[in-house]
Amino acid sequence: MNKGQTMHRVAVALTLIAVALIAALPALSDNYLLRLGTMGAMYAILALSWNIIGGFAGYPSFSTAAFFGLGAYSGAILQGAGLPMPLAWVAAGLIAMAFATLLGLAILHLKGHYFAIASLVVAEVLLEITTSWTSLTGGGMGLNLPIIRISIDAQARLFFWSMLAIAVMALGMNYWVSRHRLGFGLMCIRQNEDAASMVGINTTLYKVTAFALSAVLVGAAGALYASWVFYIEPPDVFATLTSVKPIVMAMLGGAGTVLGPAIGAVLFLAMEELVWRNLLQIHAAALGLLIVALIFFLPGGLLGLVTGKRKRRVVAKKGETTSNSAVKGGAA
Amino acid sequence: MSPILELTNVTQRFGGLTAVDDVTLSVMPGEVVGLIGPNGAGKTTLVNVITGVYRGTGTIVFDGQRIEALKPYQISRLGVARTYQVVQPFPEMTALENVMAPATFAHAGVSLTTAREKAAEALDFVGLGAEKDKRASSLTLAGRKRLELAKSLAMEPKVLLLDEVNAGLNPAEIDVAVDLIRRIAARGVTIIIIEHLMKVVMNLCTRIVVLHHGAKIAEGAPDTVTSDPAVIEAYLGNRYAKRAAERAAAAAGGAHG
Structure with a gap:
């Protein structure tokens, strides 16, 4: 067995242990910790989902808030119509996925900044629609969800x-x-x-698949969030920050890696909580500065430190510049 | 024997500019066809039309099948591979991973393990076997040009379009590249090569096609084409062509007198 395989098995084992430990969190019966744990898991879902389109495919999507809000409202409306809670979550995920497929077909031919802006606008459009469509969504008044008749502690654990x-x-x-x-x-x-399309990759199919995968669990998480907080309103679930935070988390941990976004989500939550508790007045500014500093000094994310990806990236960049000048020299 | 690639009245316009003008061309299996012409003659555009990057007018038949309406990935899966004038590696991947990509995606149902074996074989063929674990971006230009060849070989193409694979290489590297192209042709791959270096063209090609302002102005064996007055005029301007013709006439007259 070579070194890479050993590393891989160790990483898988450590991940499983970490998940098991986190799952045992309710044993401490601290509802504040449980709330943080739920938030952390939600952040991890958003960051890991973004990673599929943003990390692997390199398309800087700002659509997370759109999928999240769509999922939240779909779940809330379906639950209000009498659908059992877990089914409403599944349905919300599928609705978000279908929406992402159509959206992807429309905007994934755009690249770079153009794609980013197009994806950013989607949440705004959905926000306006939800706010105006009062008969279905309750408009700006928001939407209440059915109360669950189990104890508060049991709800928190659920x-x-x-x-x-x-x-x-x-x-x-x-x-x-x-x-x-x-x-x-x-x-x-x-x-x-x-070059990807020239080696036989159906780029449209692959990108749309990635976009749909990046939406499905975000939609489900949105519906779960709605069930959790019992009340949603458009500016809450379609907040632009919901699109930005997952990107920061993924970059903190290491975009395009499997574990990076999850680690980044936990780290981000910890920073958010610590800064918020200690610097109540200026917490947003302090958190912002902290994030800029971290990304500046850790361009490959935390995992980049472990795998030495950062070093290699610098080498790659040097290689590219020399190659460009070589090509130019050749053409001249 | 029927042609492997047949272009009929292919035209590509960009706004008011006609980049490819009514080109009709047929290539038989096993041929090595040189595509030459001055800068801006439309050579690369023609390659882009054949590979589906641009969609012009006219018909293109590959291996008995119309391909002019297909997408690039569909055309490459049928067996038309190409290299780019400016090399297009996946910079953050190793040489092996770069070649694994076409080996994986060019044909349906190829597992990553099989793709890895095929890729290693293609790298050995082009002489990059020892550098398979290097990053593509850290290879030399000559190395990256060979990597492009390995990538297109891993697709197991029937037709290979080479767009200036020798640009930027030194004479020693060019000799290696020419030898490599010859070995690829010997495997039975039909090759269309865009090239500025006449030495390479004269050496390799069984037939030459000359483009000028997007239109085909000459076609034939290397020797016939290079002495064609229309070709000389396209490359060197009509004053030089006239002078060359006068000189030839004078020489002929002198011989008579």
């Missing part, structure tokens, strides 16, 4: 474990994609899309 289960699914999805030809194709697309 939502924590459900959110964690989806986060584990998101992790599994990333693991599967990274080892499947889909992940390999997405990596090719990120590095050179024209």
Whole structure:
């Protein structure tokens, strides 16, 4: 067995142990910790989902808030119509996925900044629609969800474990994609899309698949969130920050890796909580500065430190510049 | 024997500019066809039309099948591979991973393990076997050009379009590259090569096609084409062509007198 395989087995084992430990969190019977755990799992879902389109395929999507809000409202409306809670979560995930497929067909031919802006606008459009469509969504008044008749503690545990289960699914999805030809194709697309289509990759199909995968669990998490907080309103679930945070988390941990976004989500939550508690007045500014500093000094993310990816990236950049000058020299 | 690639009245316009003008061309299996012409003659555009990057007018038949309406990935899966004038590696991947990509995606149902074996074989063939674990971006230019060849070989193409694979190489590297192209042709791959270096063209090609302002102005064996007055005029301008013709006439007259 070579070194790479050993490393891989150790990483898988450590991940499983970590998940098991986190799942045992309710044993401490601290509801504040449980709330943080639920938030952390939700952040991990968002970051890991973004990683499929943003990390593997390299398309800087700002659509997370759109999928999240769509999932939240779909779940809330379906639950209000009498659908059992777990089914409403599944349905919300599928609705978000279908929406992402159509959206992807429309905007994934755009590249770079153009794609980023197009994806950013989607949440705004959905926000306006939800606010105006009062008969269905309650408009700006928001939407109340049916009360669940179990104890507060039991509710906290239920939502924590459900959110964690989806986060584990998101992790599994990333693991599967990274080892499947889909992940390999997405990596090719990120590095050179024209060349990718020339080696036989159906780039449209691969990108739309990645976009749909990046939406499904976010939609489910949105519906779960709605069930958890009992009340949603458009500016809450369609907040632009919901699109930005997962990107920061993924970059903190290491975009395009399997574990990076999950680690980044936990780190981000810890920073958010610590800064918020200690610097109440200026917490947003302090958190912002901290994030800029971290990304500046850790361009490959935390995992980049471990795998030495950062060093290699510098080498790659040097190689590219020399190659460009060589090509130019050749043409001249 | 029927042609492997047949272009009929292929035209590509960009706004008011006609980049490829009514080109009709047929290539038989096993041929090595040189595509030459001055800068801006439309050579690369023609390659882009054949590979589906641009969609022009006219018909293109590959191996008995119309391909002019297909997408690039579909055309490459049928067996038309190409290299780019400016090399297009996946910079963050190793040489092996670069070649694994076409080996994986060019044909349906190829497992990553099989693709890895095929890729290693293609790298050995082009002489990059020892550098398979290097990053593509850290290879020399000559190495990256050979990597492009390995990538297109891993697709197991029937037709290979080479767009200036020798640009930027030194004479020693060019000799290696020419030898490599010859070995690829010997495997039975039909080759269409865009090239500026006449030495390479004269050496390799069984037939030459000359483009000028997007239109085909000459076609034939290397010797016939290079002495064609229309070709000389396209490359060197009509004043030089006239002078060359006068000189030839004078020489002929002198011989008579």
